[in-house]
Amino acid sequence: MTCGHWDSVVAITLLAKMGESPIENGQNGRKVEFINFFEEIMNITQKTPHLLITPNIPKRKGTDFTQEEMASLFQQLTEHLREVFWIASTDWQEIIYISPGYVEIWGRSCDSLYARPLDWLDSVVDADREQVIAAMSAISSGDTSDIAFPEYRIHRPDGSERWIKAHTFTLCDVTGNIRWIAGVAEDITERKQAETGQRESNDFVKALADHIPALLGHWTPELRYTFASKEYTKLLGRSEAEMQGIRIQDLVGDELFRIREPYIRSALRGEPQSFEGTLPKPDGNVLHVLAQYIPHKVDGQVQGVFGLVTDITSIKHDQEQLRVSDAALKAVSQGVVIRGADQFILSANDAFASITGYSTTEIIGRDYCLLVGPLTDPHQAERIRMSFEYGTEFSGDILHYRKDGSAFWNELTISPVHDEQGQLTHFVGITRDITKRKHAEESLRIAAVAFESQEGMMVTDANSVILQVNRALTEITGYMAEEIIGQTPRLFKSGRHNTAFYAAMWDSIKRTGGWHGEIWDRRKNGEIYPKWLAITAVKSEDGAVTHYVGAHTDISTRKAEEDVIKNMAFYDPLTQLPNRHLLNDRLSQAMAASKRSACYGALMLLDLDNFKPLNDTHGHIAGDQLLIKAAERLNKCVREMDTVARFGGDEFIVMLNGLGTDKAESTSQAGIIAEKIRAALSEPYLLTIRHNEKADATVEHHCSASVGVTLFFNYEASYSEILKKADMAMYQAKKAGRNLIRFHDSNI
Structure with missing residues (x-):
């Protein structure tokens, strides 16, 4: 052809x-x-x-x-x-x-x-x-x-x-x-297809490597990298591109390579290797690993070596935790006993032996009932039996008996332990001798009559565990006494006080033996309320604190009355917006903030157009509705840091904080917000008109606003001067035809 x-x-x-x-x-x-x-x-x-x-x-x-x-x-x-x-x-x-x-x-x-x-x-x-x-x-x-x-x-x-x-x-x-x-x-289509096939094959192997739990890498006989799983490269802190062709010695360092080289050389001779070791991570942490080097053979010839690394850090950690737990079990002052699911005791620590008088050898293989005596509460004993039978938790105080027959009060906690399949394997019992505490509680009962006063009273031990409360405290908190006793005062914590507050409280108690002040707590129903709290430390003859007594007075009614008075003084009763007094205070704060940050602020004075005709036609109730709705719209137009205040009648003030350090930019920002306000106030209002003899009617009222804006910076102008400038700008807006925005012009 x-x-x-x-x-x-x-x-x-x-x-x-x-x-x-x-x-x-x-x-x-x-x-x-x-x-x-x-x-x-x-x-x-x-x-x-x-x-x-x-x-x-x-x-x-x-x-x-x-x-x-x-x-x-x-x-x-x-x-x-x-x-x-x-x-x-x-x-x-x-x-x-x-x-x-x-x-x-x-x-x-x-x-x-x-x-x-x-x-x-x-x-x-x-x-x-x-x-x-x-x-x-x-x-x-x-x-x-x-x-x-x-x-x-x-x-x-x-x-x-x-x-x-x-x-x-x-x-x-x-x-x-x-x-x-x-x-x-x-x-070259066939060549490209072959390359694609090879690449897909490599990608397949790489994908498999990325999804196996171990870390997988491959090295040439010259110990240069060819590929590795994603987690392997991540562990080494290198990208795929950085890894290409790199020597294993350069990757792990000379010291680690010197340790691993004999294993690698053996693998290159066709002998698989396996050993435990450590592997440093880029962040400085160290992994415990099981390393395996597997020869890569083709037609019987070693073409490289696979490195398979399994992270056994968690296993090593568990082993260490077990060792530490065993040491801790022996060191704790509380008695710890482990009972099998078949009712027999498997082990106990030295503290348990010390409390009960039985040696650890005598305890193992015995039933927990060996501690029951003639005055042991049968109800509590039955609760313990039910806990063992049904695999539930138990917590409570019970009178138990030592090997020598003497009685002691046992603060006992029993917790069931299950395996991964949810099967009950054993129980862990924590025992604490609280005999002295019980005696102190008995002494406190003598003062029960004095304790029942109009104030809420609470008595705790030296560890702040609540021992007794009076009826007044249960009425204040909403908890029953049974729900409070055995707990700590953290039960009432509201979250309104930080760590420094409580640190100062306890510092005062330790230094002076007491503390009093206002604190916010939480009732059972979730309500947060203020109270006056006085705490007194009770000490023994040798000066050691044995108990704390707290007197609680609910002052929520008084605080509410104070809030009402404060609200009347600083907020408009109709719109709930800040009034002139609060605005004056906030403007002073804004000017101080402007001095610190070198940022401009803005003050807007706006007047509702066509407000008087609404009052004249439909009465002041309709006018009040309009003012409330206008206040709501204004609040939606500004930031949380800004202030919307009612200035009086149908006039409102909007104060903007922290606009920016550039005056032109700040003017632009204020203009955008002013336009947003003007547009929002221009939307129709649906007002309910009430008549004495006729049914209520809904009317649509159209209203607009004339907005005057002025910027302020630092203390360049006083409150009255700033307000006067905003008023002059608003007058210009009205004069120009209403429903307009005007900025103050110093030339006017």
Whole structure:
């Protein structure tokens, strides 16, 4: 199969004066005979010369071919190329020659390309076209260096896609001027598919590595990195790109490599290795790991080594915790006993033996009932039995007996323990001898009559465990006495006081023996309320604190009355907005803040238009509704840090804080908020009109606002001066037609 325009090829050979005049190849500037032009093509296509020889090519010495023979030679050469060989004008607007491979690879006729030289460019995939055009432009600009096209994709007419690799060079005449552009393009689709397959295979292996619980890496026999699981690279603190080709010695450091190298070398000899060790993390922490080095064999030959690292830090931690727990069990002052699910005691610590008088050897294998005596409360004993039978918790005080028969008060807590499947395995009992505390409690009962006063009273032990409360305290808190006793005062904690508050309280108690002051607590129903609390420490003869007595007075009613008075003094009773007094205080604070931050503030004075006609027509109740609704809209237009106040009548003030350090920017911000307010107040209002003899009616009222704005900074102006400027600006807004915004102009 041949393509048209073969005469053009003959013309090229004539222009070149083949066999006589040299052609300068733009690849490296050397001059070659035209016959060597074929060698250039062979070099580019990486073909061996014998592939280009056919029986029809005359065998000659030298280069004394006739023009017809050279044309035939050129034709046979290009027809036997699987690649596409082409020659074009330097501006790419004319195809001098295109080899038959174009039909095979592009799926288009050569004639179509001769007719439309840039037709092939339309088939280039959109994503690749820009870089192809850039390469063409570089060649056309006169760059005579060897230019390799980027690999690109084309769409064939049948819808299939091919990958193309092109190589381009320039042809010059004897004067060194570029006359033509030539090149070879080959179909590399199969290679690309193979690369994609290999990449997908690698991705598959990498995905598997990323999802196994252990950390997996692979190293060459030269101990250079090839791939690793995502968690492996994360642990080492390196990216995938940073890891490529890195030596394991450079990755883990000389010291750790020296320790691991014997294991790695053994694995490279085909001997799997496994050992425990440590691995430093980038953050400075250390992991305990089980490391395995597994030979990677292909056809019986070791091609590398897999490193498999399992994090056993948690296992080591659990082992250490078990050791520490065992030591702690022996060291604690409270008695600890472990009972199996089958009712027999498995172990006990030294403190339990000391409390009960039994040795640990005597206790093991016995039933917990060995502590029960003649005066043991049968109800509590039954609760303990039920706890063991049903696997529930127990907590309470019970009278128990030692080995010598003496009684002691046991503060006992029993907790069931279950395995991962939820099966009961054993019980843990915590025992504390509270006999002395019980005696102190008995002494306190003597003062029970005095204790029952109008104030809430509470008695705790030295550890703040509540021992007794009176009826007044239960009425104040809402808890029953049974719910309070055994707890600590943290039961009432409201969360309104920080750690420093309680630290100061206890510091006073320790230094002076008492504390009194106002505190906020929480009732059982969740209500937070204020109370007056006085705490007194009760000490023994040797000066040790044995109890604390607290007197609680509910002052919520008094505080509420104070709040009402404060509200009346600082808030408008109709709209609940700050009044002039509170506004004055907040403006002073805002000016002080402006001085500290160097930020501008703004004050807006606004007046509701058409307010009086509403009052005259529908009465003051309708007017009050309008004021309330306007106040609600104003609050929605400003930030939480800003203030909306009622100035009186139908006038409101809006104060903006911390606008910015630039005056122009602050003016712009204030203008935006002012416009937001103006627009919000201009929306229709639905008001309920009440009549004595007729049913209530709903009317739609339209109202607008005239807004005057002035900025303030530091203490440049007094409160009255700022207000006066805002008032003047508002007057200008009204004068200009109402429903407008005006900023204060110092020239007015």
